[in-house]
Amino acid sequence: MPEVLLADFQIKRLEVLNEKGEADPELLPELSDAEMWRLYELMLLSRIFDERAVALQREGRIGTYPPIRGQEAAQVGSAFALTHKDWLFPSFREMGAHLTLGYPIPQLLQYWGGDERSQKVPPGLNIFPFCVAVGSQIPQAAGAALAARYRRDPVAVVTYFGDGATSKGDFHEAMNLAGVFHLPLVFICQNNQWAISIPLKGQTASASLAQKAIAYGFQGVQVDGNDVFAVYRATRQAVEKARSGAGPTFIECLTYRMADHTTADDAGRYRSGEEVTFWAARDPILRLERFLEGRGLWTPQKREETAAQAAAIVDAGVAEMEAAPPPAAAELFDEILATLTPRQAGQRKVR
Amino acid sequence: MAQLNMVQAINQALAQEMARDDRVLLLGEDVGRDGGVFRVTEGLLERFGRERVLDTPLCESGIMGAAIGMAAYGLRPVPEIQFLGFTYSAFEQLFAHAARLRSRSRGRYSCPMVVRTPYGGGIKAPELHEESTEALFCQVPGLKVVVPSGPYVAKGLLLAALRDPDPVLFLEPTRLYRLLREEVPEEEYLVELGKARVARSGSAVTVVAWGSMLERALKAVEGYDAEVLDLLTLNPFDSEAIVASVQKTGRLVIVHEAAKTCGFGAEIAATVAEEAILHLRAPIVRVTAPDVPVPLAKLIDHYLPGLQQIRSALDEVLQY
Secondary structure: OOOOOOOOOOOOOEEOOOOOOOEEOOOOHHHHHHHHHHHHHHHHHHHHHHHHHEEEEEOOOOOOOOOOOOOHHHHHHHHOOOOOOOOOOOOOHHHHHHOOOOHHHHHHHHOOOOHHHHHOOOOOOOEEEOOOOOOHEEEEEEEHHHHHHHHHOOOOOOEEEEOOHOOOOOHHHOOOOOOOOOOOOOEEEEEOOOOOEEEEEHHHHOOOOOOHHHHHHEEEEEEEEOHHHHHHHHHHHHHHHHHHOOEEEEEEOOOOOOOOOOOOOOOHOHHHHHHHHHHOOHHHHHHHHHHHHHOOOOOOOHHHHHHHHHHHHHHHHHHHHHHHOOOOOHHHHHOOOOOOOOOHHHHHHOO | EEOOOOHHHHHHHHHHHHHHHHOOOEOOOOOOOOOOOOOOOOOOOHOOOOOEEEEEEHHHHHHHHHHHHEEEOEEEEEEEEHHHEEEHHHHHHHHHHHHHHHHOOOOOOOOOOOOEEEEEOOOOOOOOEEEEEEEEHHHHOOOEEEOOOOOOHHEEEEEEEOOOOOOOOEEEEHHHHHOEEEEEOOOOOOOOOOOOOEEEHHHHHHHHEHHHHHHHHHHHHOOOOEEEOOOOOOOOHHHHHHHHHHHHHEEEEEEEEEOOOHHHHHHHHHHHHHHHHHOOOOOOOOEEOOOOOOOOOOHHHHHHHOOOHHHHHHHHHHHO
């Protein structure tokens, strides 16, 4: 008997903007010059925020911090496709997405400074707290997507995670739930190719992460994660698909973690300088600058001005974060339960 | 008034709350078409539809995580984990997220959900189907742990848990599912969480038990002047009721089917030592399972505390 072909699939990578800053006119998303400039401002803001946060850690003004350097296109480009009605389940390395959605900078810094109050997400933003337990936010996003559909809310639920998370059970359980229940859910994997010291080939034997979606019965696509237009285009399509009830999408943004895993890490122990240099030449911000220059929108002087504006915004955020009084001891007990247990109430009194 | 067993009482509570509140949804393995492996959710799929009774894939962590996302979105999910021993793969969701979502979001999000799971020994089931590791869950602040001991309290406690603004682990003693029938009012009533119940009054010794051991303790104390407290909620537990009873009787025997070391009896004994040691006329005695894994059926009767062990403990403290 001849064997029966059960499945045959292809995985493609979407690229819109090449390293020279040339865009494919067929694929370039419909964005106004002002919107493209806004993408640039947000990416530069993310870069400057990140540099500042690393410096603050070095100066002992905040605690351990996970840099996002190199991942600005993946984060800004994807979050730019969302509205404030959509729900976001982040991991802990998506500050560029937070900045794009208007998360207050003092609160972002406060979290890495060790202050619980930072995670009280402002009203109007449906963002979940940072999730440090890798991958565990992903099933929660599936639950929110189930709830959104039950309530007939035309929203997309988006969850961010890295390449390391795709090795965890929660990722697979949530991908399976998304497929089985046809959920309005967008999985955004920032494949930055390193999970602390383990390179991508140590996480998976797959040719791509995107193809994992095929096994769960829905679309997976890889995009050039340093190409802000490709990331935006793929995310925009996926969230519109989700909002319209057409099911989940997995987007693998192939990018690179240009910095250490955190400020407590030394990536020089496990990867070569040549590799970092190779990727530094593929900096997502440089690529967008070349494109904008070609359209007559960018000059070195405009970069200076935009960077100075971003630095002023970050400075104001740092000042506000540092001006906040430290929490009182009794705040240990704030919001533990709607009503403290008798024993907790007694413990609160003596502090 | 209807005589119901615990399966029927829990089913009635779920149906009534689902009819009253459209935020309440069930999800889990085999909870829909099959009505649950113990038939606790029987008929609910037919009555409330597939959107509110979700048969999920086999994924305990996924079920627990999804329930958290649903709760944060504004629903009141009731995830069922088929047996307590299978919650182990969902610990991260329960401990790292459900229990602390309110805290880590400083009140922006909360996690009102009731995790239902059958637990306990004595039903001749395979490995990991008879666990009694309730104390593990009591170590985690932010999580309430409730254990009914019969049909009447099961309905009232479940309705109270379903209306609680925070996550509740609701442990259903499998051995009791169909063992007892009690009068259960058709109308709604709440049994307050965090309060123990005096199951039997007495003055010479206090016996504290919960879940399926309550039934065994009540049998064991026949002929003794013993006061039996049914704890009902393990976290937060009713330390006032225990201390008040010990102040009256001067003697304490704690009975649980979990292993002894770091079992919940240790917390009770420590609390009584802190708050009422001078009222004690005999050492506190814990009657528990030994510190070994829960065995399969052939050894289970040697594992679970029996009537004779409880009576020996009573004799020991009374004759001290």
